[in-house]
Amino acid sequence: MKVLGLLLPVALLLGLGGLAAFFWALRNGQFDDPDGDAARILIDDDDDEE
Amino acid sequence: MTAVSLREEPTETTVLAVPGMHCAGCISRIERGLAGRPGIVSSRVNLSARQVTIEHFRSLKARDLVAELERIGFEAEPRKGALAASPSQARPLLAPLAVAGFAAMNVMLLSVSVWSGAEGSTRALFHWVSALIGVPAIAYAGMPFFRSAWGALRKRRTNMDVPISIGVVIATALSLYEVVTGGHDAWFDGALMLLTFLLAGRTLDAMMRDRARSGVDALLGHAAQGAMVVASDGSLAWKPAEALAPGTVIRVAAGERLAADGEILSGHSRFDQSLLTGESAPVAGSAGDEVLAGTLNLDAPVDVRVAATGADTKLAEIARLMEAAAQDRSKYVRLADRAARLYAPAVHTLAALTFAGWMVAGAGWHQSLVIAISVLIITCPCALGLAVPVAQVVASGALMRAGIMVKDGSAFERLARVDRALLDKTGTLTLGRPVPDPQVLDNLPREAASVALALASHSRHPLSRALAAALAARGHAATPIEDVAERPGEGVFARWSGREVALRRPEGAQGTAVRLSMDGGAVWQIPFADRLRPDCHAALAQLGELGVDLSIVSGDHARAVAEVARATGLLAQADARPQDKQDLIARLQAAGRHVLMVGDGLNDGPALAKADASIAPGSASEVGLQAADLVFVQDSLLALPRAVRAARATMRVVRQNFALAIGYNVLAVPLAIAGYVNPMIAALAMSLSSLVVVGNSLRLTRAAR
Numbered sequence: 001m002k003v004l005g006l007l008l009p010v011a012l013l014l015g016l017g018g019l020a021a022f023f024w025a026l027r028n029g030q031f032d033d034p035d036g037d038a039a040r041i042l043i044d045d046d047d048d049e050e
Numbered sequence: 051m052t053a054v055s056l057r058e059e060p061t062e063t064t065v066l067a068v069p070g071m072h073c074a075g076c077i078s079r080i081e082r083g084l085a086g087r088p089g090i091v092s093s094r095v096n097l098s099a100r101q102v103t104i105e106h107f108r109s110l111k112a113r114d115l116v117a118e119l120e121r122i123g124f125e126a127e128p129r130k131g132a133l134a135a136s137p138s139q140a141r142p143l144l145a146p147l148a149v150a151g152f153a154a155m156n157v158m159l160l161s162v163s164v165w166s167g168a169e170g171s172t173r174a175l176f177h178w179v180s181a182l183i184g185v186p187a188i189a190y191a192g193m194p195f196f197r198s199a200w201g202a203l204r205k206r207r208t209n210m211d212v213p214i215s216i217g218v219v220i221a222t223a224l225s226l227y228e229v230v231t232g233g234h235d236a237w238f239d240g241a242l243m244l245l246t247f248l249l250a251g252r253t254l255d256a257m258m259r260d261r262a263r264s265g266v267d268a269l270l271g272h273a274a275q276g277a278m279v280v281a282s283d284g285s286l287a288w289k290p291a292e293a294l295a296p297g298t299v300i301r302v303a304a305g306e307r308l309a310a311d312g313e314i315l316s317g318h319s320r321f322d323q324s325l326l327t328g329e330s331a332p333v334a335g336s337a338g339d340e341v342l343a344g345t346l347n348l349d350a351p352v353d354v355r356v357a358a359t360g361a362d363t364k365l366a367e368i369a370r371l372m373e374a375a376a377q378d379r380s381k382y383v384r385l386a387d388r389a390a391r392l393y394a395p396a397v398h399t400l401a402a403l404t405f406a407g408w409m410v411a412g413a414g415w416h417q418s419l420v421i422a423i424s425v426l427i428i429t430c431p432c433a434l435g436l437a438v439p440v441a442q443v444v445a446s447g448a449l450m451r452a453g454i455m456v457k458d459g460s461a462f463e464r465l466a467r468v469d470r471a472l473l474d475k476t477g478t479l480t481l482g483r484p485v486p487d488p489q490v491l492d493n494l495p496r497e498a499a500s501v502a503l504a505l506a507s508h509s510r511h512p513l514s515r516a517l518a519a520a521l522a523a524r525g526h527a528a529t530p531i532e533d534v535a536e537r538p539g540e541g542v543f544a545r546w547s548g549r550e551v552a553l554r555r556p557e558g559a560q561g562t563a564v565r566l567s568m569d570g571g572a573v574w575q576i577p578f579a580d581r582l583r584p585d586c587h588a589a590l591a592q593l594g595e596l597g598v599d600l601s602i603v604s605g606d607h608a609r610a611v612a613e614v615a616r617a618t619g620l621l622a623q624a625d626a627r628p629q630d631k632q633d634l635i636a637r638l639q640a641a642g643r644h645v646l647m648v649g650d651g652l653n654d655g656p657a658l659a660k661a662d663a664s665i666a667p668g669s670a671s672e673v674g675l676q677a678a679d680l681v682f683v684q685d686s687l688l689a690l691p692r693a694v695r696a697a698r699a700t701m702r703v704v705r706q707n708f709a710l711a712i713g714y715n716v717l718a719v720p721l722a723i724a725g726y727v728n729p730m731i732a733a734l735a736m737s738l739s740s741l742v743v744v745g746n747s748l749r750l751t752r753a754a755r
Contacts, residue, residue: 003174004175008179011156012156015156019152024143026144026148031141032096032098033099034641035097036077036095036097036098039097040077042074043077
């Protein structure tokens with residue numbers, strides 16, 4: 001049962017980490033333009049910087 | 051050097067709607083095309099919203115930016131309210147959904163350990179951890195439901211959110227009590243899973259509406275937002291439509307829409323009034339004639355003295371008719387809410403009776419309460435909450451791939467019941483724009499065609515654009531021409547390998563046409579006409595098979611309507627004013643018919659809003675797009691039967707979903723009342739019924755075929 005004391009916080013922290021990452025993405029505008037982001041990877045812009 | 055000047059001038063941000071972009075190529079063309087232009091600091095395309103956000107010097111006006119985008123090859127329209135991108139309805143639900151999902155998963159893990167036999171202090175520990183995760187998560191993720199339920203209760207009404215909120219709150223409170231007193235069962239997992247499933251349903255519903263709305267928003271913006279004002283000293287200045295006053299003189303260029311009603315002072319041109327009247331043939335106007343806001347000036351610039359602006363124009367009058375009709379429709383009660391009206395009282399009565407029954411049977415208040423709550427939880431409309439939105443989201447996704455945008459989920463319910471359809475003529479049965487005669491184009495020599503394409507591409511005149519589009523679609527390429535000159539009211543003139551070539555207006559020709567002349571060579575006359583949409587006959591036949599009676603109702607004059615009526619074999623009513631169309635629909639509705647209105651023009655707006663369901667083509671006027679429930683973007687009229695079929699299939703699946711969800715309740719509720727349901731069974735039953743409903747709805751992915 002001692003292992004629970006370790007595993008429980010680890011599991012919770014991992015989950016919370018995922019949640020925090022999602023909130024960060026939400027605040028950071030990662031969900032503002034899903035269609036555009038999907039299309040942008042196709043733009044070949046090696047020859048100029050932005 | 052440039053960096054210094056950048057800092058010197060104050061910048062501002064403008065958002066432009068660009069409906070025409072749809073791929074990665076468009077993004078890079080716009081962003082690269084704008085980069086490095088004088089006055090433009092940066093630009094960013096948002097493809098989902100079909101918008102470009104441009105940071106630019108204050109000296110640059112929105113009109114200059116529109117011209118800049120036109121140079122790149124995209125039509126653009128400034129967004130009103132500057133930065134106001136239409137707010138998303140799905141975004142605010144994402145965070146609660148994430149929290150509920152996270153908490154549900156963790157609590158479920160702990161619960162599984164409890165179910166598999168954790169005892170004593172381990173169980174107490176697990177329950178405490180569950181409570182620590184569950185209570186704040188429920189408080190946060192449940193907010194959308196609590197708020198909506200409270201709003202309904204305050205108005206002495208009930209909706210689906212009332213039983214949800216009561217169930218969740220009581221389950222949480224009892225679980226907390228159990229945890230504190232070291233009890234056997236806690237229901238945090240059930241409450242959280244319920245919230246997760248329901249939030250998923252809500253989010254899907256909101257995403258569907260967001261997607262359709264941004265698509266339609268992007269199509270908007272055909273009405274003139276301002277005019278070039280001629281001052282008394284002859285100078286010109288651009289003013290927005292709100293700043294125009296009666297008496298002002300405005301100059302309307304060819305190809306521009308009028309922003310106000312007025313009287314022509316000087317100039318002679320023809321006007322396309324189809325937006326207002328549905329009349330397809332252009333109306334000639336010269337000094338002294340009345341012209342109306344929203345009409346398109348076709349040929350030559352004219353000066354107009356403004357007589358009425360804003361709310362006094364004919365345009366605004368039609369808008370008022372529409373608003374009244376739209377209010378009628380908002381009284382429609384959605385299926386899910388109708389179900390909730392019956393469901394909520396039934397569930398609450400059942401839970402209360404269970405509690406009373408066990409008390410009478412002498413079970414003690416604690417055990418009675420636990421059993422009553424298990425009834426509440428097990429009957430919580432988890433699958434019911436998913437039954438409608440999942441089916442609608444899947445169906446609207448399928449329709450969107452077929453080029454049909456559904457603006458409102460309840461449109462499916464209304465469209466599925468339709469048994470009578472009224473079709474507008476101009477722009478609905480027909481394409482609503484002049485199309486060059488295909489036979490003449492077929493007979494055009496390849497050389498002449500490429501010259502015609504080159505000439506046409508130098509003009510923004512509607513006929514030139516139609517010709518250019520038709521020739522390009524036939525695989526012709528423009529040949530290089532020199533010394534191009536466009537003379538308003540006459541045509542485009544140029545030199546091609548030493549020969550004079552011209553695309554001009556024919557003198558004294560019947561109907562609409564252009565003449566292609568090549569010096570020392572042949573002359574071709576290319577007639578233009580508004581043609582029936584492709585697949586028109588097949589589409590009408592399919593609608594007939596679906597049991598929908600059809601007829602035409604048009605504002606056009608009898609002769610033009612009779613021609614289309616003959617071609618389609620439908621009954622027709624001509625010369626119908628917007629009010630007449632609305633009255634006709636009201637009469638049909640009074641006779642018990644469910645009416646579908648298909649129309650595009652401003653003159654159809656009131657009818658679109660009045661009908662049980664309405665569909666507009668993507669080329670429709672702003673008013674038409676806003677009033678319609680569905681918008682189809684392709685030319686083919688097959689979108690109509692496809693939409694009706696998809697709506698009926700959706701409602702079939704929704705009804706099956708309801709049956710599945712209620713069937714599950716019929717099985718589970720007796721168990722709950724008898725006291726056999728523990729948290730584990732509740733959790734299993736809940737996810738199983740939800741999965742079945744989702745799986746059943748996924749069959750709709752092929753609904754639009």
